Amino acid sequence: MKPLHPLEQEPLPPIDRMDFITVRLPFVHAFGTSVQTWTNKEALLLRVASGSEVAWGECVADPDPYYAYETTQTARHIIKDFLLPVVEQSRTLGDLLVAFRHVRGHGMAKATVENALIVLMAQRHGVALHTLLGYPARKIMSGISIGLRETPDELLDAVHAAVQKRYHRVKMKIKKGKDVEWVARVRDRFADVRLMVDANGGYTLDDTDHLKKLDAFDLMMIEQPLSYSDIVQHATLQKQMRTPLCLDESILTVDDARAAIDLGACRILNIKQGRVGGLLESIRMAALAAERGIEVWSGGMDETGIGRALNIHLQTAPSFTLPGDTSETSNYFHEDIADPPVVLDENGFIAIPTGPGLGITLDPHRLERYTIAREHIR
Numbered sequence: 447m448k449p450l451h452p453l454e455q456e457p458l459p460p461i462d463r464m465d466f467i468t469v470r471l472p473f474v475h476a477f478g479t480s481v482q483t484w485t486n487k488e489a490l491l492l493r494v495a496s497g498s499e500v501a502w503g504e505c506v507a508d509p510d511p512y513y514a515y516e517t518t519q520t521a522r523h524i525i526k527d528f529l530l531p532v533v534e535q536s537r538t539l540g541d542l543l544v545a546f547r548h549v550r551g552h553g554m555a556k557a558t559v560e561n562a563l564i565v566l567m568a569q570r571h572g573v574a575l576h577t578l579l580g581y582p583a584r585k586i587m588s589g590i591s592i593g594l595r596e597t598p599d600e601l602l603d604a605v606h607a608a609v610q611k612r613y614h615r616v617k618m619k620i621k622k623g624k625d626v627e628w629v630a631r632v633r634d635r636f637a638d639v640r641l642m643v644d645a646n647g648g649y650t651l652d653d654t655d656h657l658k659k660l661d662a663f664d665l666m667m668i669e670q671p672l673s674y675s676d677i678v679q680h681a682t683l684q685k686q687m688r689t690p691l692c693l694d695e696s697i698l699t700v701d702d703a704r705a706a707i708d709l710g711a712c713r714i715l716n717i718k719q720g721r722v723g724g725l726l727e728s729i730r731m732a733a734l735a736a737e738r739g740i741e742v743w744s745g746g747m748d749e750t751g752i753g754r755a756l757n758i759h760l761q762t763a764p765s766f767t768l769p770g771d772t773s774e775t776s777n778y779f780h781e782d783i784a785d786p787p788v789v790l791d792e793n794g795f796i797a798i799p800t801g802p803g804l805g806i807t808l809d810p811h812r813l814e815r816y817t818i819a820r821e822h823i824r
């Protein structure tokens with residue numbers, strides 16, 4: 447049995463009303479990966495009202511199944527028809543999480559509900575989310591994820607801008623035809639930048655000799671080079687490469703993480719709280735990784751200010767030792783639905799938003815402007 451987080455014994459707060467609100471925010475730059483290019487962020491939000499408090503959960507699923515099998519539509523279905531009925535029958539957060547296990551998979555849907563309830567609990571206690579989770583405030587390291595660009599010069603410009611901003615690490619997306627030579631160009635111009643690449647599963651073991659060329663560039667890691675559903679072949683590849691491999695898409699549960707660590711499939715884990723089913727599963731996974739000498743960082747799903755703030759609070763957990771995908775709001779959106787926007791200080795760090803819960807407020811006008819659908823659930 448997994449050890450309980452103290453929060454799991456807390457009674458669930460009473461819920462007066464729940465609504466889905468779907469927003470669509472245009473990106474400043476189209477975000478290209480080896481599998482898909484997105485020009486805007488569509489997010490399913492869960493609004494939970496309890497007395498005078500309103501808390502928000504953001505589902506990290508995309509409207510399409512190109513990063514993960516879950517979509518905003520599958521999440522709506524799973525939340526409404528299978529997860530929310532359980533909320534009403536659960537006494538504590540722990541009861542709820544046990545009942546959620548009856549639903550197989552759908553971590554993004556589960557995380558939406560769990561996270562909204564935990565944020566609501568923090569608000570009702572009048573404390574910041576990180577305090578409720580048990581972690582003191584600390585500044586968070588920043589990291590930027592640069593999508594695929596049309597030309598190497600455009601990529602170099604983007605890396606230059608990130609270095610000027612003092613991001614603690616730069617991630618560039620790669621795919622076949624935009625990999626070794628593009629990395630060489632970046633490394634040639636930015637010898638000291640902490641650099642990593644993310645392939646989003648774009649290669650196979652047939653590409654091993656090609657991928658091994660990346661060992662020449664002193665990368666922090668190569669993220670998810672092989673299939674989204676594989677662990678074993680990553681172990682085969684890791685044995686042949688000096689550069690640490692990091693798994694993202696392949697890791698949906700703590701059991702996946704344990705399998706990957708046992709097999710030597712990676713030396714680093716990207717923990718996206720949405721992908722793994724919420725805050726508490728993320729904390730468990732990070733603790734397992736720390737026990738086994740595996741470093742972790744918090745991945746991003748280009749979230750609005752709601753999910754972005756949640757990821758910042760999660761990274762106060764001491765086992766998040768590497769810079770994550772948390773970057774400035776302006777890197778993604780001309781305007782966001784939440785205030786304050788995430789900004790970097792002069793040394794590239796990000797401050798924890800202060801105040802109860804996430805420490806953010808939603809601007810009603812901007813929320814209205816970007817809302818494309820709403821649904822009263824109960």
Ligand SMILES: [Mg+2]
Pocket residue numbers: 644646669670694695716745
């Ligand atoms: Mg990734």
